[in-house]
Amino acid sequence: MTTVQTLKGFRDFLPEEKRKRDVVAQTMRQVFANYGYAPLETPTLEYAELLLGKYGKEADKLVYQFTDRGEREVALRYDQTVPTARVLAQYQNELPPYFRRYQIQNVFRADKPQRGRYREFIQSDCDIFGSTSPVADAEILAVFYAVYEALGVRDLRIEINDRQTLFGTLEPFASANLSVLSLCQTIDKADKQTETELQEELQSKGLSVDQADQLFTALKKAEMSNLLQEIVNTAVALGVPKSTLKFNPNLARGLDYYTGLIFEGRIPEYGVGSIGGGGRYDNLINQLSGQNIPAVGFGIGFDRTVEAVDQLGLLTKADQAKTQVLVTLFSLDTLQKSLETAQKLRAAGIATEVYPALDKLSKQFKLADQKKIPYVVVIGDEELAEDKVTLKQMQTRKQEKLSLIKAIAQLIKKS
């Protein structure tokens, strides 16, 4: 085989990492379902026409597209919003008027690969379509919080702002040559750059020193809008601790389609910045599909979230999915007993491997060490005669001969 490598920007997930990702995805699915959100899956390939021109000119260049054997122009999924907009249009008579959906799929971007940026990565999106009610905004915040709560994150911070308020604050500083959105883009960098740097950028965009000063003063004086206040109160009733929600008048979020609430989640103990965010986007679905459907939702950065909860030591469930016991194969006489024992361990919910051949016990222990399997169950002639098993803990090397029932009880207690 000539090629033994993956394409740049693409990844293999070996078992250790894959288990963690599966645990995080499954936790998300459970939380979303618990809040009444329905799963959706769309194809990896779509007509290129559907995707192009939807994300902006620069983004169009990042869409993986090609001509298939049937001369169709096709493209790989770039995000989950545009395919969902198609679904909303295509199945409008089958979908309920308030459609809560989540979608956890991989997307593809022909972007320059760099640390933490990949060409194939998972997005986890959760949205309510069809409601303009602030209760929906609040619920979206509550679901976002609930995901991280279920993952075991104690200290989540959700920064919130209202695009309307932000636009109102920035509008006096805009002009024919300087749009509110352009001002937004600069303001949005407040968490990464110093105020001096932002000042300079605003001046390079045409503001005077005084104007830039006034702009910052105006932002600092900005207060939560009534809408935002209502959303916060409702979110608190839906279980979000008040201390989690933090008004940030500088929060702008780059995407220009937000129309109301915007928010971003951070885990202060995890340094790498936003782990996800979202907001209300009441016009986008109309632009994409001609369906006049208001929407509010969020996208979670799956990679960052996995990395964060892993760093915080919260992925013990992934360890539990690993093999807990290796059952040895000692001799032809004990084979049957070993296999039956493995089945009883499995029936008790203990992930169990059988050494797949007759072999020296020392080699079987070595495999357990290599695979970091915490326990080995040995069944030799003695154990067979006494109807017992020897349970060996690999870390301490301590072993004990006991009945299978007692061994199972010990294993369940320890896992």
Place this chain on the structure above:
Amino acid sequence: MTTVQTLKGFRDFLPEEKRKRDVVAQTMRQVFANYGYAPLETPTLEYAELLLGKYGKEADKLVYQFTDRGEREVALRYDQTVPTARVLAQYQNELPPYFRRYQIQNVFRADKPQRGRYREFIQSDCDIFGSTSPVADAEILAVFYAVYEALGVRDLRIEINDRQTLFGTLEPFASANLSVLSLCQTIDKADKQTETELQEELQSKGLSVDQADQLFTALKKAEMSNLLQEIVNTAVALGVPKSTLKFNPNLARGLDYYTGLIFEGRIPEYGVGSIGGGGRYDNLINQLSGQNIPAVGFGIGFDRTVEAVDQLGLLTKADQAKTQVLVTLFSLDTLQKSLETAQKLRAAGIATEVYPALDKLSKQFKLADQKKIPYVVVIGDEELAEDKVTLKQMQTRKQEKLSLIKAIAQLIKKS
């Protein structure tokens, strides 16, 4: 939007269907892990060079391939065996000598779409790499059985054969112009065609009437090899009911890379034929990656399996993931109470939706009907004053005012 359709051969999975698929996939993951199998994920895109020439000339035409923006020839995942062979070569120092892995990912084939054949579909593969022991063969049968047992299938049939025996039986009938594999391909159709049709095909391939007769007689007289007998006994010790395993001397399986055990699973109550199968392939990994690694495993037809267990009424878990309760929003006064109630229902593990706005009760009931949500919890002024809720069962239209604790107890009992 001009395009509101999916590409031919590609599918959207709306919530009802997607929930079923998620339940089946999660059940598989749990069974695989319980038997000590580790999850693996490989990228959707690979170097085209890796995939081409691996599946045969005809199959090469079905590989989705294109040139990316970096002028690399790339291709979409066609199966999971070739990428796994790459993984075995690429990470040989990180992987254990006995590597049990499973992989549940979508693959792409530019095939003619037809009923039940799609261009993007899920494969669920489970294999042991590195062991030639018949214990490994038996374990693979046991895992295959355990998947369907966990899905609730009572009547699974696994037809088994040994490629060596089959080749031995067929060899006397082969010649320079008629390979054993070609004979295999005809024999393999025994479950779909009559013996007369097979006779004719054999004659068209060059056998005389007598030879064809003798071939059928030889097949009928064929007995389980010692190896197969040992595998069966071991599989039974690993929990497979003896009645599930059925020796079928005609079973050939099309793929020419099998070297020993071959098997195919069927659910007699579900008519559509094989739901998956596999066998031992000790030379393939060497051909693919230069690594001399024996292997035994299976692939499950995910779509057929979902369809089969759904037809058998075994996907009640998917229903449980659906919203169980809709909590109404009656007035601003009761809003807080409604939201807190929803949170308490969710905390009890009951999937709960909140009607996302203040609206007429009749419209809220209508939504519950439309979304087939079985229960509605109403909190009006009376309920608020009495600290109770009204629990309405939508099918019977019966309702009862009771404490939230009692309502939760009822809901848990009924789900």
